[in-house]
Amino acid sequence: MMAAHPPIRILTAVPICDGHDSAINTVNMELIRHGVEVIYLGYHRSVKAMVRAAIQEDVRTLGISSYNGGHVEFFSEVVKLLRKHGAGDIHVFGGGGGTITRADEVVMTRRGVDRIFFAGTSLSEIVAYVKKQYGGQRKVALPSLSKATHLTNRQLAKLLTAAETNIPIPSLKLQPPTGGCRTIGIAGPGGAGKTTLIDELVLRHLTLKPHARVAILSHDPSGSVSGGGALLGDRAPMIYSQDDRVFMRSLASRGHDGGLAACTRRCVQVLQRCGFELILIETVGIGQEAVPFRGGLTDRTVLVMSPDYGSRLQLQKIAMLDVADLVVVNKSDLGGAKTALSEIAQRLESNQRGQQLLTTVAKQHRNAGVDELFNKLVNP
């Protein structure tokens, strides 16, 4: 059974030692406008990072934009490593100005790359190719959940694809959640620094617990005007979460209101049974009225805000302030942070729920506020 035509999910990226992201940004925008869900991994990314992300996201294809040379080796390594992980069903295509020659293309396609686009290709040609080549239905072979703590990234990714597309996972209910697993929901408006904060929390967790595994479930909005496409961009700013002990999955809201996706609960249920110590759920940038984590989905919830939320009146309207266990004022180095802090403190006091208020500067290396948040939240 399969939903009629779920949007195509693809991963795009620029190779290691290459910062040329102008072309890929433009292609991303064009694909999204035409209904594709693009998970963007960013620039200066290694073969390993690309393959890991492609497998975890279980995308149909990986699009690579390469300018700085070395593309024959790079693309070949990507294909080889995908196949090594049994993920040969994830296709690879790419392009890169004029640095890739016709002769290179011959070698690259022989080694398993679907298609190379040359300089001067129109955007519509690329979009049409992606939709035609990667738009068809896809078979999903479900692994059993009976050995859920020993699943490979690949198997887990397939389970999440099933959860995402509403395919029943019969063994799910038979399996108890992993002991000691903490699920933390992180909400906040766009630009508050949720992704940076999550990456910094992951760094601390990986450092403190050398064998622990972490899962991140990250949400971004689907465009209603843009034909349902979405830019799932939370992997791109990640530094420390590009790690074999971190499993990350990006979900588009696909029209679901409130900051998460319709399939979020099913995905969380899968992850909770797969041996992770820590599961972090990041919402889309939420509005004032949203209360994303309901019905026991999470163990703790955090609201991340930046000091520039506007007036005190705006503050009164933020629904999450009533239910979050912890409220974090990030970017507390900005002007206006003091005022924000005292206004929010007052607001929380009136709730009389014992909610905690913390300040962080997540962009700062080894920030003491993030340390404190980590201790309160993940490592109490």
Next chain:
Amino acid sequence: MSILAEINKAIGAHARQVERHVESARKDPVFRRKLLKRWKDVRGSVQTVTTPTGLKLPKLALPPTEEPAEIARYLYGEGLPGEFPFLNSAYPEMYLEPAPNSEIRIPKSEIEEPTRLFAGLGLADDTNKRFHYLTGQQRTVRLSTAFDGPTLYGMDSDAEGVLGKIGEGGVAIDTVEDMERLFAGFPLNDSNCSVSMTINGPAPTILALYIAAAKRKFGAGVVPKLRGTIQADILKEVQAQNENLFPLDASLRFLTDMVEYTTHHMSRWYPISISGYHIAEAGSTPIQQAAYTLSNGFTYVELFRKRGIDINKFGPRLSFFLDGSLDIEYLVLPRVCRKIWAIGMRDVFGADARAQMFKLHIQTSGRSLVAQDFKNNLTRTAVELLMACINATNSCHSNSADEPFTTPSEEYVRLAAHGQAILLEESGLFKHMMNTFGGSPGIKHVEKAVEEAILAEFDQIDRLGGVLSAVEHRYQRSQIQTAAHRYEQQIHSGVRPIIGLNRYADTKGEQAEPKVVRTPLGKQKRQVQRLRDFKRRHAKQSPKALDRLASVVENGGNVFAELIETVETCSLGQITERLQQIVGCYRPTV
């Protein structure tokens, strides 16, 4: 209010001051008399030149007017070539043929011979050979270095996953020994030799490697003699080019340490080249390029001043690097930049005349070149060169026609260099008169529109709290990305004609491809071997050197001064990693 609001005010105040002078020229007899006396003197001092065809022309073209108000508007609003606000040029005589007895007002070594060609390929020895080939045709030694991807990201050639990228698109530099090989046979201690290095994220380490290599060859006394430029513009990296290693705050500190050092010890070095080139190549509009470059520049000035470095010492050592493309804005863009920079430096920062000059290197646009019918790129580059010279750029790089495919081949590098020579030496456009093109009504109109648009951008950035705060809001990035997308859509719809691509395209099918220059894997592995050998030989000293560096970073000392010692025993990648452990890694913005 950020510094940009003050700049905007100063530009407004300057315009009003010019109007007051114009008014005085009309109404104040004393002022008018002095003005007309000066005008008479200026006109009297203009020499006459004779062209090869026998035509007699004034060396300096002044507006043909006796009207005091017009004279005041010209002298105060534009300034004579080489005079505030430097609209016409930074120096009086830019490309004139040296006359045997002409009085040159600036020391000769300060005049930039405009030809400076960018090179870098394979290993240090290969690039060294290319350098010797290129300078064989030049009167002075002007080297310009491109680095490969791993070097640009501060990584070693033996780092995981970089094989295939070593020596591609530029030269691979890991150690001081590579740097010695790169410049072997060049008189780095000579005032006629200058070296430019295009690198940003790891710029302090790379300059330290260069200094260490020069010291090995010429002794410690060479340091104050070194001439050249390192790009080191970290703000445009965050906005457009994406080659960052450290969080912005840390990068700015390392940069300021370097500028402090060069200001005190290397007075002939340009420690930063404030660059719009990569902003434009990432797809910005011409206005965005100018506005972000200038506003980044003012931000650096503020930062260096805050450190206590004398603006009149570092100000003359700032230089600029712009893209010259085909849009009409480029007919005047550098002129307007010179004016805004001069007014800002004088009236907001109180800098003296030498620190007011916007010294400019232009490279023709890589983005404007296309692979289809690639020989058309020769014409595109020629037109871009023409506009760059009309704007009296201090130096220029003309792209090779085969750049859409590859590291430029010798054939097209030579044609690109000759393009400049044809324009400046063969044609009569620039060698007889100082300012053949300034002052036409068309140019004035475009100037006005461009200036207004740049100031409007300043205003936008100021509203976001200034450059650094706007960067945090992703303002410049998102503006550039939107412009890039629009550009592509315009090509697609045909609003923007690209000859050979969306107009007059050759429909006969496959086009010939030029020869591609690649670095063979065997050679790449040789670099890895060399590096491992260096690391082995310095295995004892390097941990201690890195510890010393770390303690300087932690204790707030000048990191650059220490780096010059560290590079003696440590590789670029070892240094980058250690610094990242202390200050963190750069978090990519998208």
